[in-house]
Amino acid sequence: MEQLHSLFNQFPRFLFPFRQSHPQFPLFRLPLVAYKNVIDLMTSYEQVSLSLCSRKTKSIVKKIRHRPTSLQLWILKDNQVKVTTGHFETTNSVREFSVVMGVGERKLNSCFIQTVFIGEHRIPVRVKSNENGIEYLRTYWEDENLGLRVIADYVCDLFRVDLFGLYLMNDHRRMFDWLCNRQSYVYDLRIGDKNRISDEDFKYVVQNSNSEFLVSDAILSETFRLNNFNKKAEIIALVNSHWITIDNLMTVDALRLDVLTGKKFTNKEVNTFLNHWIHGGSSRLKQMQIAVTDYNEQEFLEGINVQESTPKRRNYKGFYEFDFHVTNTVHLVREDGTIASFGISAMNLFFLAVWPDYTGRTFESFD
Known part of the structure; x- marks a missing residue:
């Protein structure tokens, strides 16, 4: 002693x-x-x-x-x-x-x-x-x-107490298996890349995780694809994610989706996702940020009926540090009457924000 x-x-x-x-x-x-x-x-x-x-x-x-x-x-x-x-x-x-x-x-x-x-x-x-x-x-x-x-x-x-959050930096698969053996669940799982993770180990971790937060900035091979990405979570945030597709996003069941770098979606792909959402897909989604190539509102709204509102500055209070000002008077209405605002965020990303916001404020409350 x-x-x-x-x-x-x-x-x-x-x-x-x-x-x-x-x-x-x-x-x-x-x-x-x-x-x-x-x-x-x-x-x-x-x-x-x-x-x-x-x-x-x-x-x-x-x-x-x-x-x-x-x-x-x-x-x-x-x-x-x-x-x-x-x-x-x-x-x-x-x-x-x-x-x-x-x-x-x-x-x-x-x-x-x-x-x-x-x-x-x-x-x-x-x-x-x-x-x-x-x-x-x-x-x-x-x-x-x-x-x-x-x-x-x-x-x-x-x-x-069990671990609440784990950042996998190296020896990813062994650390993940250790986590799964010691506890059934971790709330926040992040996949980093201090030592490069293999494509197979990344797929293994993602497909076997059950965390509410799934965040990754792992660098994967140019040929990597993930065909089955039907994850349920509160937040899925991806960086360096050249592999993600619009079909992947449509199979994810999350409150918040962020695709921040490494991938830019076309206006046609955004149009596909918006049609998917309007017809009842991704029903739990509250907010999304994705990078778009040559943002063109006319192209990604092709064939979609939008509605005009009175010019008002709407402050959307989001989940986990996702606040922004909505200046666009055009908005989307889902088949069940749910309203969503959209536009370009301060990070120059396309955003979709579904009302009411985190505080319970509705789109109409600003009128």
Whole structure:
């Protein structure tokens, strides 16, 4: 336990001597309610660090710490397990993350003072600071992907929650299989490309995922195609997606669709999708952004009956930071009477916005 003594000297509010006779920590001489309050005042990083001192301290932290219902664990970029609190709702609020543990490469010539046991692994650790000066524990592994899985399992067990979000950066298929084996569902799945993912692994991940958020900026081969893309989600957002087709978009069941770069649709393809929507297709769709080649309103509205409204500036409040101003007086009406606005967004993308918006405001409420 002396191995973490210097780590806890980093905490100005909590100093835990390691050479005490029973009980080992003066903190635990206090009544249960008192030291529970102290633990609840700690940051998530401090709670994780305390838990690594011994099996007993891990058990205490795990059992008595306050469990906020809104606590979420994420694996994002930079091989870090991060925590955030506050409900992840369909509002335009910025998420604030704090790092609790990270993973780095263990090099042969590296010298480490402290080591800890995480599961069956004895691992070197250091206290590091992120770009904002916030401290976290960085662990060092010969296999960084293994380390990421081990520390994620440890923190999930300690806080008694599953991962809320995962960013697959490399070793994509193995990391995805590990995720599926440890929990049945992750809300937010992102496919990145630190090390290029194979076409087969991308197809495997996409077809087997059941996440509400599916986001990808993976770079795939020029010949890649995905014939079966009938996914159901809240958001599907694609970058570097040369492979996506208008038929793919018509088989997706999502509230929001974004195709941001790598693919430009023709006006005829937009016309095909709008006809599909008007006749009842993609019935859950609330908003869409796609890039269009040589945007021509007359061409993509060919054969579609549109309606005129009074000139009004309509502010559409969308899902997850998707707000824009509707200035187009022409709008679409689906067979069931649902109204949708369309136009070109500030990002120079074609957008479709289905009313009412996220706040419940209707198209007519602006008249």
